[in-house]
Amino acid sequence: MTAYVSPLGHPRTAGFSVAARPALQGGVLGLLTNGKPNADRLLRNLGDTLAAGHGVRDVMWLDKTARADGPGFAAPGWMLELLSSGTVAVLTASGD
Numbered sequence: 001m002t003a004y005v006s007p008l009g010h011p012r013t014a015g016f017s018v019a020a021r022p023a024l025q026g027g028v029l030g031l032l033t034n035g036k037p038n039a040d041r042l043l044r045n046l047g048d049t050l051a052a053g054h055g056v057r058d059v060m061w062l063d064k065t066a067r068a069d070g071p072g073f074a075a076p077g078w079m080l081e082l083l084s085s086g087t088v089a090v091l092t093a094s095g096d
Contacts, residue, residue, distance in 0.1 A: 025055035027088030032075060035065035039093045046091060060087055 031047050033040045040063070047059040062079050083090045 022089045024050060024088060026057050028058045028060050028086055029056045030060045030062070030083040030087035030090035032079065032083060032090060032092045033061075033063050033065070034075075034092060034094065035063075036094045042093045043091060046093070 029047060029050055031043045033043055044061075047056075047061070050056045051059060060083065062075070062083065064073065064075050064079070
């Protein structure tokens with residue numbers, strides 16, 4: 001007996017739900033720059049905007065390039081641990 005499989009597939013009917021927005025009011029926002037051109041400028045501007053308009057208490061700024069690691073390298077574990085334990089949200093960007 002020969003079995004055939006259609007390459008067309010079937011679209012999923014179930015959608016994805018939107019994640020709940022974190023409460024930024026009074027929290028610490030994490031910003032992680034990856035060394036891409038203009039990413040730091042983009043993140044600083046966004047951090048200032050969120051602090052002014054959404055009540056962010058403080059911004060935790062971390063730079064992956066501080067140890068000469070660039071965009072092609074993962075953030076070190078200590079940075080990820082710091083960001084995951086002390087912030088309500090973390091943003092990263094590619095500004096090029």
